[in-house]
Amino acid sequence: MSSSPKVAVPSRKLDIAWVRQQFPALQQSVNGQPAVFFDAPGGTQVPQRVVDAIANYLSTRNANTGGAFVTSRRTDQVIADARAAMADFFNCATDEVIFGANMTTLTFALSRAIGRELKSGDELLVTCLDHDANVSPWVCLEERGVKVRTADVNPSDCTLDMFDLSAKIRRNTRLVAVGWAANAVGTINDVSEIVHLAHAAGAMAFIDAVHYAPHGPMDVRALDCDFLACSSYKFFGPHLGILYGKREQLQRLRPYKLRACTEQLPDRWETGTQNHEGLAGLIAAIEYIADVGRHHDPSAGTRREAILSAYAVFQQHERELFEQLISGLLAIRGVTFFGIKDPAKFDQRTPTVAIRVEGHSPRELATHLGERGIFAWDGNYYAIDLAERLGVQTSGGMLRIGLAHYNTPEEVERLLTELRALAK
Numbered sequence: 001m002s003s004s005p006k007v008a009v010p011s012r013k014l015d016i017a018w019v020r021q022q023f024p025a026l027q028q029s030v031n032g033q034p035a036v037f038f039d040a041p042g043g044t045q046v047p048q049r050v051v052d053a054i055a056n057y058l059s060t061r062n063a064n065t066g067g068a069f070v071t072s073r074r075t076d077q078v079i080a081d082a083r084a085a086m087a088d089f090f091n092c093a094t095d096e097v098i099f100g101a102n103m104t105t106l107t108f109a110l111s112r113a114i115g116r117e118l119k120s121g122d123e124l125l126v127t128c129l130d131h132d133a134n135v136s137p138w139v140c141l142e143e144r145g146v147k148v149r150t151a152d153v154n155p156s157d158c159t160l161d162m163f164d165l166s167a168k169i170r171r172n173t174r175l176v177a178v179g180w181a182a183n184a185v186g187t188i189n190d191v192s193e194i195v196h197l198a199h200a201a202g203a204m205a206f207i208d209a210v211h212y213a214p215h216g217p218m219d220v221r222a223l224d225c226d227f228l229a230c231s232s233y234k235f236f237g238p239h240l241g242i243l244y245g246k247r248e249q250l251q252r253l254r255p256y257k258l259r260a261c262t263e264q265l266p267d268r269w270e271t272g273t274q275n276h277e278g279l280a281g282l283i284a285a286i287e288y289i290a291d292v293g294r295h296h297d298p299s300a301g302t303r304r305e306a307i308l309s310a311y312a313v314f315q316q317h318e319r320e321l322f323e324q325l326i327s328g329l330l331a332i333r334g335v336t337f338f339g340i341k342d343p344a345k346f347d348q349r350t351p352t353v354a355i356r357v358e359g360h361s362p363r364e365l366a367t368h369l370g371e372r373g374i375f376a377w378d379g380n381y382y383a384i385d386l387a388e389r390l391g392v393q394t395s396g397g398m399l400r401i402g403l404a405h406y407n408t409p410e411e412v413e414r415l416l417t418e419l420r421a422l423a424k
């Protein structure tokens with residue numbers, strides 16, 4: 001998509017053996033079968049270095065911040081290093097990076113702060129494609145007399161209805177909240193265009209990048225969004241949330257905070273003690289991604305360049321996997337496919353695919369696969385409005401097959417073989 005930073009065409013295919021040997025969880029088996037992790041949109045597995053970094057923090061640096069002794073100073077350094085790692089990941093300044101428990105908690109904190117400056121008659125725009133964590137925090141503001149509108153999707157391929165979206169951005173729209181990619185069906189939205197439309201109307205743009213982050217590189221400066229949130233447990237790290245905010249917005253808004261918290265950035269946004277061991281793990285996760293880049297592209301100089309190189313190899317590998325997966329699924333009788341299936345639009349999707357199979361509920365499918373060591377989610381995955389729009393909300397939702405770069409063509413084939421046998 002135009003909003004993504006340009007990634008070089010990789011000169012080397014993903015070294016999948018090198019990748020997989022770094023992830024201890026991938027070595028597990030279930031009922032004698034190697035475990036297959038197709039649950040990435042719910043949370044990815046972590047490389048050993050993330051496990052080690054968390055353990056190492058707890059054994060050698062565990063303390064609160066700002067103290068006059070060594071473990072506290074080491075903790076301050078961990079937090080500073082984690083912020084620098086995320087600044088490279090987002091392409092922003094370090095004081096524009098806010099840490100928190102998860103994306104949902106950070107988004108609620110932001111919505112509360114934004115709510116303080118809204119007045120009756122103001123409007124917010126959300127979409128029908130989004131996870132509820134990018135809907136409810138905004139809908140809660142209706143108690144302040146604000147109106148929340150919802151942009152529709154094209155149900156035939158689960159792309160955003162951009163005509164509807166642009167028509168619903170009006171003079172009194174204060175914020176447009178949209179996902180970069182849809183966790184339920186994998187659609188990548190044209191966030192660049194949406195930020196542009198929001199700004200043209202004088203509204204702020206909030207991007208939920210939770211599902212996009214493991215699959216595509218980000219450049220918040222180029223995107224020009226006001227806020228962007230993601231969660232490191234979706235990109236090979238620990239359970240943490242990270243919010244990017246434009247400095248002027250973070251300074252201007254008034255977050256609810258303790259008196260003990262300074263007015264400096266990022267302090268005024270970070271309430272309470274952070275998950276320090278998680279931040280140590282986050283640094284390791286970013287370093288893992290950068291090392292994928294360095295391994296495949298030794299010319300990558302800075303950590304940012306190495307991250308961009310990593311995404312180029314991730315994307316090439318994931319594309320091969322989801323082409324195999326989608327063509328295999330479409331050939332199975334009784335499969336209903338939700339989302340983009342036209343190869344001409346494959347650059348508008350992540351490797352996250354949702355289906356139903358005639359005669360089997362999504363829970364039955366997930367249970368059947370789970371017993372054979374294939375982990376896939378069923379349900380609505382909190383994309384409630386989309387499940388309703390697609391008419392599957394009251395019948396178990398969909399089966400979601402969510403690939404990550406550590407998956408293999410053999411694993412995809414194993415899933416297809418199981419589904420073919422079931423569909424007979």
Ligand SMILES: Cc1ncc(COP(=O)(O)O)c(C=O)c1O
Nearest residue numbers: 102103104131133183210211231
């Ligand atoms: C697209 C999307 N947005 C938001 C969230 C919520 O993230 P968190 O669990 O960090 O609150 C999720 C979690 O699955 C998600 O997939």
